Amino acid sequence: MSSKDTRFLDFDTIRADLGLGTELDSFRDGWEESQRARQTDGAGFLTPPTVEEACRFLQMEPALAHAFNEALPLIAGNDALLCLAWHCHWLLFASAPEKKASLGAVPELPESLGPARDWLYAFVYLAGVPHVRELHRARGVDESVTVETLGDLALWMREYRTRFGRWGFGQAGWLTRHVSGRLYQLGRLQFETTCFPLDFHVFQNREDGEIVALTGDGLRFRHDGQFDGTNGVFDEAHAWTSFFHEDESEVRGNLVTIDGRAVHHAVDLPLDEWDCALRKGDPVLSVHIPATGPLDHAACVASYRRAMAFFPAHVPEHPFKGFYCNSWLLDCQLGEHLPESANIVRFLRDWYVLPAPNASSAQTIERVFGWDVTDPFEQPADTTLRRIVIEHMKHGERWRNAAGVIMPVDLQKIR
Numbered sequence: 001m002s003s004k005d006t007r008f009l010d011f012d013t014i015r016a017d018l019g020l021g022t023e024l025d026s027f028r029d030g031w032e033e034s035q036r037a038r039q040t041d042g043a044g045f046l047t048p049p050t051v052e053e054a055c056r057f058l059q060m061e062p063a064l065a066h067a068f069n070e071a072l073p074l075i076a077g078n079d080a081l082l083c084l085a086w087h088c089h090w091l092l093f094a095s096a097p098e099k100k101a102s103l104g105a106v107p108e109l110p111e112s113l114g115p116a117r118d119w120l121y122a123f124v125y126l127a128g129v130p131h132v133r134e135l136h137r138a139r140g141v142d143e144s145v146t147v148e149t150l151g152d153l154a155l156w157m158r159e160y161r162t163r164f165g166r167w168g169f170g171q172a173g174w175l176t177r178h179v180s181g182r183l184y185q186l187g188r189l190q191f192e193t194t195c196f197p198l199d200f201h202v203f204q205n206r207e208d209g210e211i212v213a214l215t216g217d218g219l220r221f222r223h224d225g226q227f228d229g230t231n232g233v234f235d236e237a238h239a240w241t242s243f244f245h246e247d248e249s250e251v252r253g254n255l256v257t258i259d260g261r262a263v264h265h266a267v268d269l270p271l272d273e274w275d276c277a278l279r280k281g282d283p284v285l286s287v288h289i290p291a292t293g294p295l296d297h298a299a300c301v302a303s304y305r306r307a308m309a310f311f312p313a314h315v316p317e318h319p320f321k322g323f324y325c326n327s328w329l330l331d332c333q334l335g336e337h338l339p340e341s342a343n344i345v346r347f348l349r350d351w352y353v354l355p356a357p358n359a360s361s362a363q364t365i366e367r368v369f370g371w372d373v374t375d376p377f378e379q380p381a382d383t384t385l386r387r388i389v390i391e392h393m394k395h396g397e398r399w400r401n402a403a404g405v406i407m408p409v410d411l412q413k414i415r
């Protein structure tokens, strides 16, 4: 079928054609509506010129643009796959807003799709480039930001190739943030509009701007100040429960030190001296660190500063109170073992670190040794970081992801 042929195929037909079981049954909902929309709006969908234009706009490297071109017949040359790709595309870009709300749950594609499984979502997103351009244009966002933000598609496709030895795309859920106007790449870092998900209270001193964090009420911490159960380790003998109490004149609760440890003894903050600057549910910008090269400190600072100006101008409905991050890079133990000059340490030092619930070493292992690595001891210790990660574990210690905040007042102090 040529991609101009917008013949209607019902869901059961494509399911039989593609040998699907029940894996993609969530797509049944809205199927007829999407396929009707295809008959009116689907003419240019996944044609060679539109694919080429999207690759050109994204300034894609020639090898990847070529791979897109080569892979196109895989999807566009198969009725059932083209209908399926359209349906995903429609859900992401063309459906009613209330349907778009369910985008978070992008289903994993079944093995039975064969090589099309590597490519289907890549084409779905590529075909959405004009929609994102339009969305950003309407917000007054410069096209260079659109290109940078959507550059994550190529980044994750390169990652896929490193991992599996062939081009493909496996981050369909992650990219929903980019195409819905929730995430922007501004230089070195990405920023996502979200709500502060943790039960901590961040206070700011009225006079000197000092920031302190207190725990929420009723949280269980180990003697070392990490959540009880971090790395699967529970503190039977010394775990304690935090409290937080607030009245008109003061708050009283457990301090969290700037290096991410909850402290058992209580502190009082008089409310005529301290303002609550951030608490659970408040709007924040979640910071993500794409693997685009070294984590140059000046570039990170420039990114934070850009975000401070960008979001009020282009996403004013999200009056964020600060930056939030949850990452293996915020593990303060890294600062004890890497030199102060290391980019990771300089990045880490800018954050008020908070313990993360359910923290584990999984992300550290994944990001330092590779996605499918189960035994880091078998991997080459060929960088300083790999050596310290292994050494630490040999001593029976465990790495962990951590959370952190940077409040705007702190940003002024970062050099």
Ligand SMILES: CC(C)(COP(=O)(O)OP(=O)(O)OC[C@H]1O[C@@H](n2cnc3c(N)ncnc32)[C@H](O)[C@@H]1OP(=O)(O)O)[C@@H](O)C(=O)NCCC(=O)NCCS
Residues within 6 Å of the ligand: 288, 289, 290, 291, 292, 293, 294, 295, 296, 326, 327, 328, 329, 338, 341, 342, 343, 344, 345, 367, 368, 369, 382, 383, 384, 385, 386
């Ligand atoms: C974050 C990142 C850019 C830091 O790299 P960087 O700027 O080189 O960091 P540093 O300068 O602190 O590196 C210090 C040492 O650790 C090594 N190192 C840094 N990141 C490493 C990694 N992910 N794997 C292995 N070694 C790493 C460096 O090569 C250097 O070793 P060397 O002295 O032997 O050359 C890099 O780790 C990366 O790209 N990670 C993937 C993205 C990511 O983890 N995002 C966060 C997800 S929540």
